[in-house]
Amino acid sequence: xxxxxxxxxxxxxxxxVAVFAVSGALAAAEKQLDVxxxxxxxxxxxxxxxxxxxxxxxxxxxxxxxxxxxxICIASAIITYFAAPHFIARQRWLLWxxxxxxxxxxxxxxxxAVSVGVDPVVACTMGMITPSFGSVIRDILLDRQxxxxxxxxxxxxxxxxxxxxxxxxxxxxxxxxxxxxxIALAFILRALAIIYDLRLPKxxx
Amino acid sequence: xxxxxxxxxxxxxxxxVAVFAVSGALAAAEKQLDVxxxxxxxxxxxxxxxxxxxxxxxxxxxxxxxxxxxxICIASAIITYFAAPHFIARQRWLLWxxxxxxxxxxxxxxxxAVSVGVDPVVACTMGMITPSFGSVIRDILLDRQxxxxxxxxxxxxxxxxxxxxxxxxxxxxxxxxxxxxxIALAFILRALAIIYDLRLPKxxx
Amino acid sequence: xxxxxxxxxxxxxxxxVAVFAVSGALAAAEKQLDVxxxxxxxxxxxxxxxxxxxxxxxxxxxxxxxxxxxxICIASAIITYFAAPHFIARQRWLLWxxxxxxxxxxxxxxxxAVSVGVDPVVACTMGMITPSFGSVIRDILLDRQxxxxxxxxxxxxxxxxxxxxxxxxxxxxxxxxxxxxxIALAFILRALAIIYDLRLPKxxx
Numbered sequence: 001x002x003x004x005x006x007x008x009x010x011x012x013x014x015x016x017v018a019v020f021a022v023s024g025a026l027a028a029a030e031k032q033l034d035v036x037x038x039x040x041x042x043x044x045x046x047x048x049x050x051x052x053x054x055x056x057x058x059x060x061x062x063x064x065x066x067x068x069x070x071x072i073c074i075a076s077a078i079i080t081y082f083a084a085p086h087f088i089a090r091q092r093w094l095l096w097x098x099x100x101x102x103x104x105x106x107x108x109x110x111x112x113a114v115s116v117g118v119d120p121v122v123a124c125t126m127g128m129i130t131p132s133f134g135s136v137i138r139d140i141l142l143d144r145q146x147x148x149x150x151x152x153x154x155x156x157x158x159x160x161x162x163x164x165x166x167x168x169x170x171x172x173x174x175x176x177x178x179x180x181x182x183i184a185l186a187f188i189l190r191a192l193a194i195i196y197d198l199r200l201p202k203x204x205x
Numbered sequence: 206x207x208x209x210x211x212x213x214x215x216x217x218x219x220x221x222v223a224v225f226a227v228s229g230a231l232a233a234a235e236k237q238l239d240v241x242x243x244x245x246x247x248x249x250x251x252x253x254x255x256x257x258x259x260x261x262x263x264x265x266x267x268x269x270x271x272x273x274x275x276x277i278c279i280a281s282a283i284i285t286y287f288a289a290p291h292f293i294a295r296q297r298w299l300l301w302x303x304x305x306x307x308x309x310x311x312x313x314x315x316x317x318a319v320s321v322g323v324d325p326v327v328a329c330t331m332g333m334i335t336p337s338f339g340s341v342i343r344d345i346l347l348d349r350q351x352x353x354x355x356x357x358x359x360x361x362x363x364x365x366x367x368x369x370x371x372x373x374x375x376x377x378x379x380x381x382x383x384x385x386x387x388i389a390l391a392f393i394l395r396a397l398a399i400i401y402d403l404r405l406p407k408x409x410x
Numbered sequence: 411x412x413x414x415x416x417x418x419x420x421x422x423x424x425x426x427v428a429v430f431a432v433s434g435a436l437a438a439a440e441k442q443l444d445v446x447x448x449x450x451x452x453x454x455x456x457x458x459x460x461x462x463x464x465x466x467x468x469x470x471x472x473x474x475x476x477x478x479x480x481x482i483c484i485a486s487a488i489i490t491y492f493a494a495p496h497f498i499a500r501q502r503w504l505l506w507x508x509x510x511x512x513x514x515x516x517x518x519x520x521x522x523a524v525s526v527g528v529d530p531v532v533a534c535t536m537g538m539i540t541p542s543f544g545s546v547i548r549d550i551l552l553d554r555q556x557x558x559x560x561x562x563x564x565x566x567x568x569x570x571x572x573x574x575x576x577x578x579x580x581x582x583x584x585x586x587x588x589x590x591x592x593i594a595l596a597f598i599l600r601a602l603a604i605i606y607d608l609r610l611p612k613x614x615x
Contacts, residue, residue, distance in 0.1 A: 055465055056465070057474065118474055119477040122474055122477050140550070140551075149447070151444075155446050155447070200444035201444060201445075202444055203447075
């Protein structure tokens with residue numbers, strides 16, 4: 001079977017939505033919500049950033065065009081509801097699911113913006129907005145300290161994913177290579193930030 | 206005089222906007238804001254959810270198309286400003302106005318999505334987004350514990366309104382019957398939740 | 411050199427974006443974020459309100475159409491990062507930058523809505539939404555008490571800017587005069603509110 005570049009983007013997009021939905025559902029678990037609360041936060045976190053991206057780009061919102069992403073969020077949240085009691089270290093899982101979503105959404109958000117034909121600075125901004133929005137909505141609604149504002153590298157990792165996609169895209173490489181390399185770079189940077197507590201220098205009053 | 210189904214939707218929509226605007230103004234009363242604060246929160250709460258619904262559906266925002274809803278919000282908020290000191294148990298009123306808005310907006314949001322021709326899962330999601338958004342913005346801006354996250358049934362009532370509209374709509378019933386039944390079902394469930402403190406089983410860590 | 415009325419709107423718009431971006435970056439300084447945090451909050455504050463305005467009006471989002479505003483936000487935030495340690499009374503600067511942005515955005519938001527041909531009540535609402543949104547996002551994300559909700563006159567100043575633009579626009583005055591007068595009125599009212607702690611009468615329970 002041949003995987004076309006459209007298939008590739010679809011699969012990466014579904015994975016991004018699923019891992020962010022799980023992170024939202026795990027946040028709902030911390031707050032001891034009911035099963036609909038899991039679905040609500042899984043869905044908002046999973047599709048929130050992409051919704052804002054599509055609205056700003058002026059294209060049809062992806063989950064209205066095709067509700068499969070909505071169904072992935074609902075299924076991921078319900079599975080998490082039943083599976084979560086058997087997880088150890090749920091906060092840790094939340095952090096890593098969020099990191100995977102961050103890497104995937106930063107590159108996919110940039111790619112979608114490029115496909116619409118915007119300026120590279122706008123495309124890079126979209127790569128940073130797409131993962132940040134879902135993550136921030138989840139944390140603000142649940143009254144958690146936003147991951148985005150914690151001192152370890154977060155938005156920087158999204159920027160690395162966006163910029164490396166833009167740069168690699170200029171070379172005549174196959175999309176598979178461009179996509180996977182950019183996602184890997186963003187994920188590795190965020191992973192190092194989580195493990196070694198990497199930070200940029202703080203503002204020094 | 207004959208009431209057409211368009212009249213019916215318009216009247217229900219104005220009522221929804223008005224009761225949500227009153228709930229926003231009552232929340233402003235708790236925070237002792239000035240009259241413009243009442244108007245601000247009345248308006249944001251009254252039109253917030255429908256604005257997000259229209260943006261996501263890609264249709265013209267309802268109050269830009271026709272400012273009557275905006276005027277209803279402003280009037281409701283100003284009336285509340287002058288009437289509120291004479292209300293006893295304002296928190297209670299807020300809760301019941303919110304419940305009416307929840308029932309109305311869940312069914313009207315679903316109906317609008319259906320009229321645009323989206324998938325039923327998307328329509329049902331719109332039925333849950335339309336009331337939730339205004340309610341959450343009001344509570345987050347005023348730094349109140351969101352009604353949406355309180356343990357008694359809330360989003361579930363919106364879902365009941367959305368699903369029963371979708372199901373009844375499949376039968377060949379008159380729109381008046383479909384609309385009023387779905388609104389009544391959502392309202393009754395939420396009312397029972399408020400009175401008897403009904404909840405779905407919480408997630409059990 | 412002749413300054414056309416388009417130039418005038420562009421220059422006022424860039425100034426509005428820049429002063430709001432500085433206010434966002436100064437808020438990031440209070441929270442001791444890193445340089446990317448400054449850029450993030452500078453950008454969100456600078457372009458947030460205008461983004462919501464354009465989405466609701468159904469026109470292309472201004473910084474997607476032309477990324478210059480995005481670049482102004484990024485530059486303003488980076489300059490603030492390096493300049494801020496030399497500022498005395500940063501909170502005071504934040505307040506005044508915010509006041510300038512409030513005056514500019516209220517009038518420009520109204521003008522943009524008028525150019526799209528909406529009802530005056532809608533145009534006035536847009537003049538209040540455009541400055542409020544960026545300001546509120548900045549304060550909520552950083553967990554500060556929103557300026558919008560503080561007791562001194564804030565939204566009222568935006569309303570004065572919007573209404574005076576609409577009224578002066580009816581007279582056959584040159585755009586330069588209309589624009590500068592409306593901005594000046596909004597700014598002066600907000601400035602008096604800051605200096606003399608002006609407030610509308612609070613709701614009296």
